[in-house]
Amino acid sequence: MVMYKTQGLLVDQFLYFFLRLRKNEIRRVVQKVQTLHPNDTPEQLARRLINTQCALSFIGGSLLYLPQLFPLAGNVLKIAGFAGGASILTRMHLYLILEIALLYGHDIEDQARVAEMMAIVSATGLTAATPFVVSGLNWNRFASIPTSGITVATMTQLIGVAAIQLYSSKRLRASEQSSLQMA
Numbered sequence: 001m002v003m004y005k006t007q008g009l010l011v012d013q014f015l016y017f018f019l020r021l022r023k024n025e026i027r028r029v030v031q032k033v034q035t036l037h038p039n040d041t042p043e044q045l046a047r048r049l050i051n052t053q054c055a056l057s058f059i060g061g062s063l064l065y066l067p068q069l070f071p072l073a074g075n076v077l078k079i080a081g082f083a084g085g086a087s088i089l090t091r092m093h094l095y096l097i098l099e100i101a102l103l104y105g106h107d108i109e110d111q112a113r114v115a116e117m118m119a120i121v122s123a124t125g126l127t128a129a130t131p132f133v134v135s136g137l138n139w140n141r142f143a144s145i146p147t148s149g150i151t152v153a154t155m156t157q158l159i160g161v162a163a164i165q166l167y168s169s170k171r172l173r174a175s176e177q178s179s180l181q182m183a
Helices: 009-017 023-036 042-069 071-103 112-128 130-136 144-182
Strands: none
Touching: 023 042, 023 071, 042 071, 042 144, 071 112, 071 144, 112 144
């Protein structure tokens, strides 16, 4: 039997209040996808979640660039758009990895998830900076909208695939250890 160290109250409060992470919603989504596709493997279910998130990420990434379209909008609006967009994308990516963890039988309350979530926050922060990078390239402003969307959707895909690899390998190691203990 694997013993998990639960996340501390401070971490839970941070995730809930600052990132609006609701673990019951994660459980509900996983239960729904398992109910809708009862014969799918955890990897197939995870890929369904990734595909859904990629579509949302494309839209979100495209919207991230919108404040850049208005040169007179000022830096305050651009920074507010960046911060709001980055927050939404971070939350989407956190939900995705926790949903995949749950699909593979991992406890989303386990302290090990904290380091994984911090990696997602960092990766999403880099991705959210795309509108500023694209602006620096002096492309047509309207061509930059799909570029931002594609960049964010690609990051979602990469995060999802990495989560499948991580959680499936951890699941395999856990089952190998339990079979060794039984022998």
